[in-house]
Amino acid sequence: MLKLFYAPGTISIAVAIALQEAGLDYEPIKVDFASAAQTKPDYLAINPKGRVPALVTSKGTILTETGAVLDYIATLAPAANLVPQDTEVAAHMRSVMYYLASTMHVAHAHKMRGSRWADQQSSFEDMKAKVPQTVAACAAYVEAECLRGDFVTGDQISLPDPYLFVxxxxxEGDGVPRAGFPKIDAFLNRMETRDSVKAVRKLGML
Incomplete structure (x- = not known):
């Protein structure tokens, strides 16, 4: 069985939602960020980066990086149609995933992970103060360019949708009211009705 190392409130929940969408059995294993378990030897032996998600395959292989793990899930469950057949639509799908990983997620991280980029407290405060502006700019891009219907690729859910949902x-926590972005707001409400999200909430992961 697959094993998913996750922490509530992190991007690892996107993987849990995708596993539910794919209909794949998995064992969720919580990494307690409150006690800094991600920095301890036991977890670093699983993921030396000290981050989640980490997915252990049935062969014992350890996979990391959200986009790569999502792609792997899609290959395990082709019937779930999490990757569009149309190559151009699939390229748009991946471009959204890569944008979220490289830009919007990073903009959010500047709020509490400033030590990744600087050493001075004043720098941390400056980065944190910028977050509402940068996240709002990201949300505007998502609103205008990423959502091509009910979901990223139209009327069919695909890999970036769980990522975008998280x-x-x-x-809101970044100081950007979602009410100012009606497409995103409708998308989030739509995702909440899916069995995959309901299942993850029932498990206490979300």
């Missing part, structure tokens, strides 16, 4: 749920 990242956009951080917006």
């Amino acid at each position: 990242v956009c749920n951080w917006m």
Whole structure:
């Protein structure tokens, strides 16, 4: 069985939602960020980066990085149609995933992970103060360019939708009211009705 190392409130929840969408059995294993378990030897032996998600396959292989793990899930469950057949639509799908990973997620991280980029407390405060502006700019891009219907690729859910769901749920905490972005707001409400999200909430992961 697959094993998913996750922490509530992190992007690892996107993987849990995708596993539910794919109909794959998995064992969720919580990494307690409150006690800094991600920095301890036991977890670093699983993921030396000290981050989640980490997915252990049935062969014992350890996979990391959200986009790569999502792609792997899609290959395990092709019937779930989490990757569009149309190559151009699939390229748009991946471009959204890569944008979320490289830009919107990073903008959010500047709020509490400033030590990744600087050493001075004044720098941390400056980065944190900028977050509402940068996250709002990201949300505007998502609103205008990423959602091509009910979901990222139209009327069919695909890999970036769980990713987008988690990242956009951080917006309010980043000082960006989702009510100012009606497409995103409708998307988040739509995702909440899916069995995959309900199942993850029932498990206490979200």
